[in-house]
Amino acid sequence: MASTTLTSGTRLRGTVRVPGDKSISHRALLFGAIAEGETQIEGLLPAEDPLSTAACLRAMGVEVSAIEAGQPVLVRGVGLDGLQEPAQVLDCGNSGTTMRLMLGLLAGRSGRHFVLDGDSSLRRRPMARVAKPLGQMGASIHGRQDGNLAPLAIQGRQLQGAVIRTPVASAQVKSALLLAGLSAEGPTTVIEPALSRDHSERMLRAFGADLVSEPQASGGPRVLITPGARLQGQRVVVPGDISSAAFWLVAGLLVPGAELLLENVGLNPSRTGILEVLEAMGAPLEILNERLVAGEPVGDLRVSPAPLKAFSIGGELIPRLVDEIPILAVAALAAEGTSVIRDAEELRVKETDRLAVMARQLRAMGAELEETSDGLVIPGGQQLHGASVDSETDHRVAMSLAVAALVARGSTNIARAEAAAVSYPNFWDDLSRLQAG
Ligand code: S3P
Numbered sequence: 001m002a003s004t005t006l007t008s009g010t011r012l013r014g015t016v017r018v019p020g021d022k023s024i025s026h027r028a029l030l031f032g033a034i035a036e037g038e039t040q041i042e043g044l045l046p047a048e049d050p051l052s053t054a055a056c057l058r059a060m061g062v063e064v065s066a067i068e069a070g071q072p073v074l075v076r077g078v079g080l081d082g083l084q085e086p087a088q089v090l091d092c093g094n095s096g097t098t099m100r101l102m103l104g105l106l107a108g109r110s111g112r113h114f115v116l117d118g119d120s121s122l123r124r125r126p127m128a129r130v131a132k133p134l135g136q137m138g139a140s141i142h143g144r145q146d147g148n149l150a151p152l153a154i155q156g157r158q159l160q161g162a163v164i165r166t167p168v169a170s171a172q173v174k175s176a177l178l179l180a181g182l183s184a185e186g187p188t189t190v191i192e193p194a195l196s197r198d199h200s201e202r203m204l205r206a207f208g209a210d211l212v213s214e215p216q217a218s219g220g221p222r223v224l225i226t227p228g229a230r231l232q233g234q235r236v237v238v239p240g241d242i243s244s245a246a247f248w249l250v251a252g253l254l255v256p257g258a259e260l261l262l263e264n265v266g267l268n269p270s271r272t273g274i275l276e277v278l279e280a281m282g283a284p285l286e287i288l289n290e291r292l293v294a295g296e297p298v299g300d301l302r303v304s305p306a307p308l309k310a311f312s313i314g315g316e317l318i319p320r321l322v323d324e325i326p327i328l329a330v331a332a333l334a335a336e337g338t339s340v341i342r343d344a345e346e347l348r349v350k351e352t353d354r355l356a357v358m359a360r361q362l363r364a365m366g367a368e369l370e371e372t373s374d375g376l377v378i379p380g381g382q383q384l385h386g387a388s389v390d391s392e393t394d395h396r397v398a399m400s401l402a403v404a405a406l407v408a409r410g411s412t413n414i415a416r417a418e419a420a421a422v423s424y425p426n427f428w429d430d431l432s433r434l435q436a437g
Helices: 022-034 048-059 096-106 128-136 171-181 199-206 242-254 273-280 315-320 322-334 345-349 354-364 395-407 417-422 427-436
Strands: 003-007 013-017 038-042 073-076 113-117 140-143 149-155 163-165 188-191 210-214 222-226 235-237 259-266 286-293 296-303 338-341 370-372 375-379 388-390 411-415
Touching (some): 013 427, 022 048, 022 096, 022 199, 048 096, 096 113, 096 149, 242 259, 315 322, 395 417, 417 427
Antiparallel strands (some): 003 411, 140 149
16 A cells, blocks of 8 residues: 545544554563563564564574464563574564664673664664663674664673663663663663653563562662573463554544544553543543453543643653654644643654654644644644645554544545554554444
8 A cells, every 4th residue: 555545524433453562562572582481472463563573583593473463473482592693684674662672682692693674764763772771781782873873783792780871761772771681690770761661571570580660759760670580481462552542542532423442452551641641631531441461451442522622741741652642743733722742852763753744744734833842832723634645654653644634624645654554554444444334
């Protein structure tokens, strides 16, 4: 699919079972690979990003069964030090999580050499945020810009535990350091400026790692990992991805007459910033059937349209909704009052510069908004018009523009709409089904 055309004025009704959480899917594959015994994963996201992680693991001798929607995935663990030196470059595709977590995992594989590469977007994304602190632990990582840009060469070495204060609240950085800490000499402590998603901590503990997370008076918790514990294969049930549900939440609030039920959505508190903002905007969200599935809180979400108030967000909330800012920008255009997003400079180093891309694409639909160095200022009450827009290869931009198109006057053509498959392979099918609903 090169492009897709959407027209406003359609219905939007029905039930969606959003695909598996992308962050948890990567971790289940990776931790399963380095555990002993078999890991069975249910609900794994069968999308391009987790497929990249699986392909890298297979290239290092790990058996991972076929990844198909609705089928459990089996990973035959090789143990922490069982990954083989790959004969080929490890292709991380578009996936920052794959590359950053692999850096942490592979830096400590003594005596083996690895090369990590990715697509043109990933080759532009900063890796020094992982390579530098890994360097403090003794890692050898080389690439363009002094080890900042892929392709990256890793010479595996025995690492030393360290106390590391990360400058950005990033779960990818934290997870890479915890993976390195698993086989370092001595314990490793990671302290972040604010809490980022904690799926690694939860799942590593479930696999048997010696990991303690202590909340601090301010900033993120202090996460201490002590090497020596043996990881054991587990059964992992992956909840639906709240970052994918977010597109339907906003669509359900904005499209007149919409009625949506989103089933099996992960509600980990380090990810639910979007719900807090939508509720503060006046969204009538109902959380039903709340339960705990394999250590992660899960629920169903019901949403229908309502008048919305503007929001102002920044600070420690940002890491808890970092992937939802593009779709929040769409919600802001329909709200009453001016919304402000601050402290979101991280968006500039995602799959695209999401602040610039969202501003550019929404302007093409008639929106007036201001792009600041670390966010957006978005006056509400704006009626968009249909236009030719472009995902610029970014999955979350593609899906945010789809929601904008549903409330624009006239029809909108979204170029490079296939980008959605990076995290949500059935997005366009789900949309057609809900429009027919
Ligand atoms: C992710 C962490 C976030 C997020 C990304 C997935 C993860 O990135 O944007 O989509 O799985 O750890 P950062 O950790 O760089 O903020």
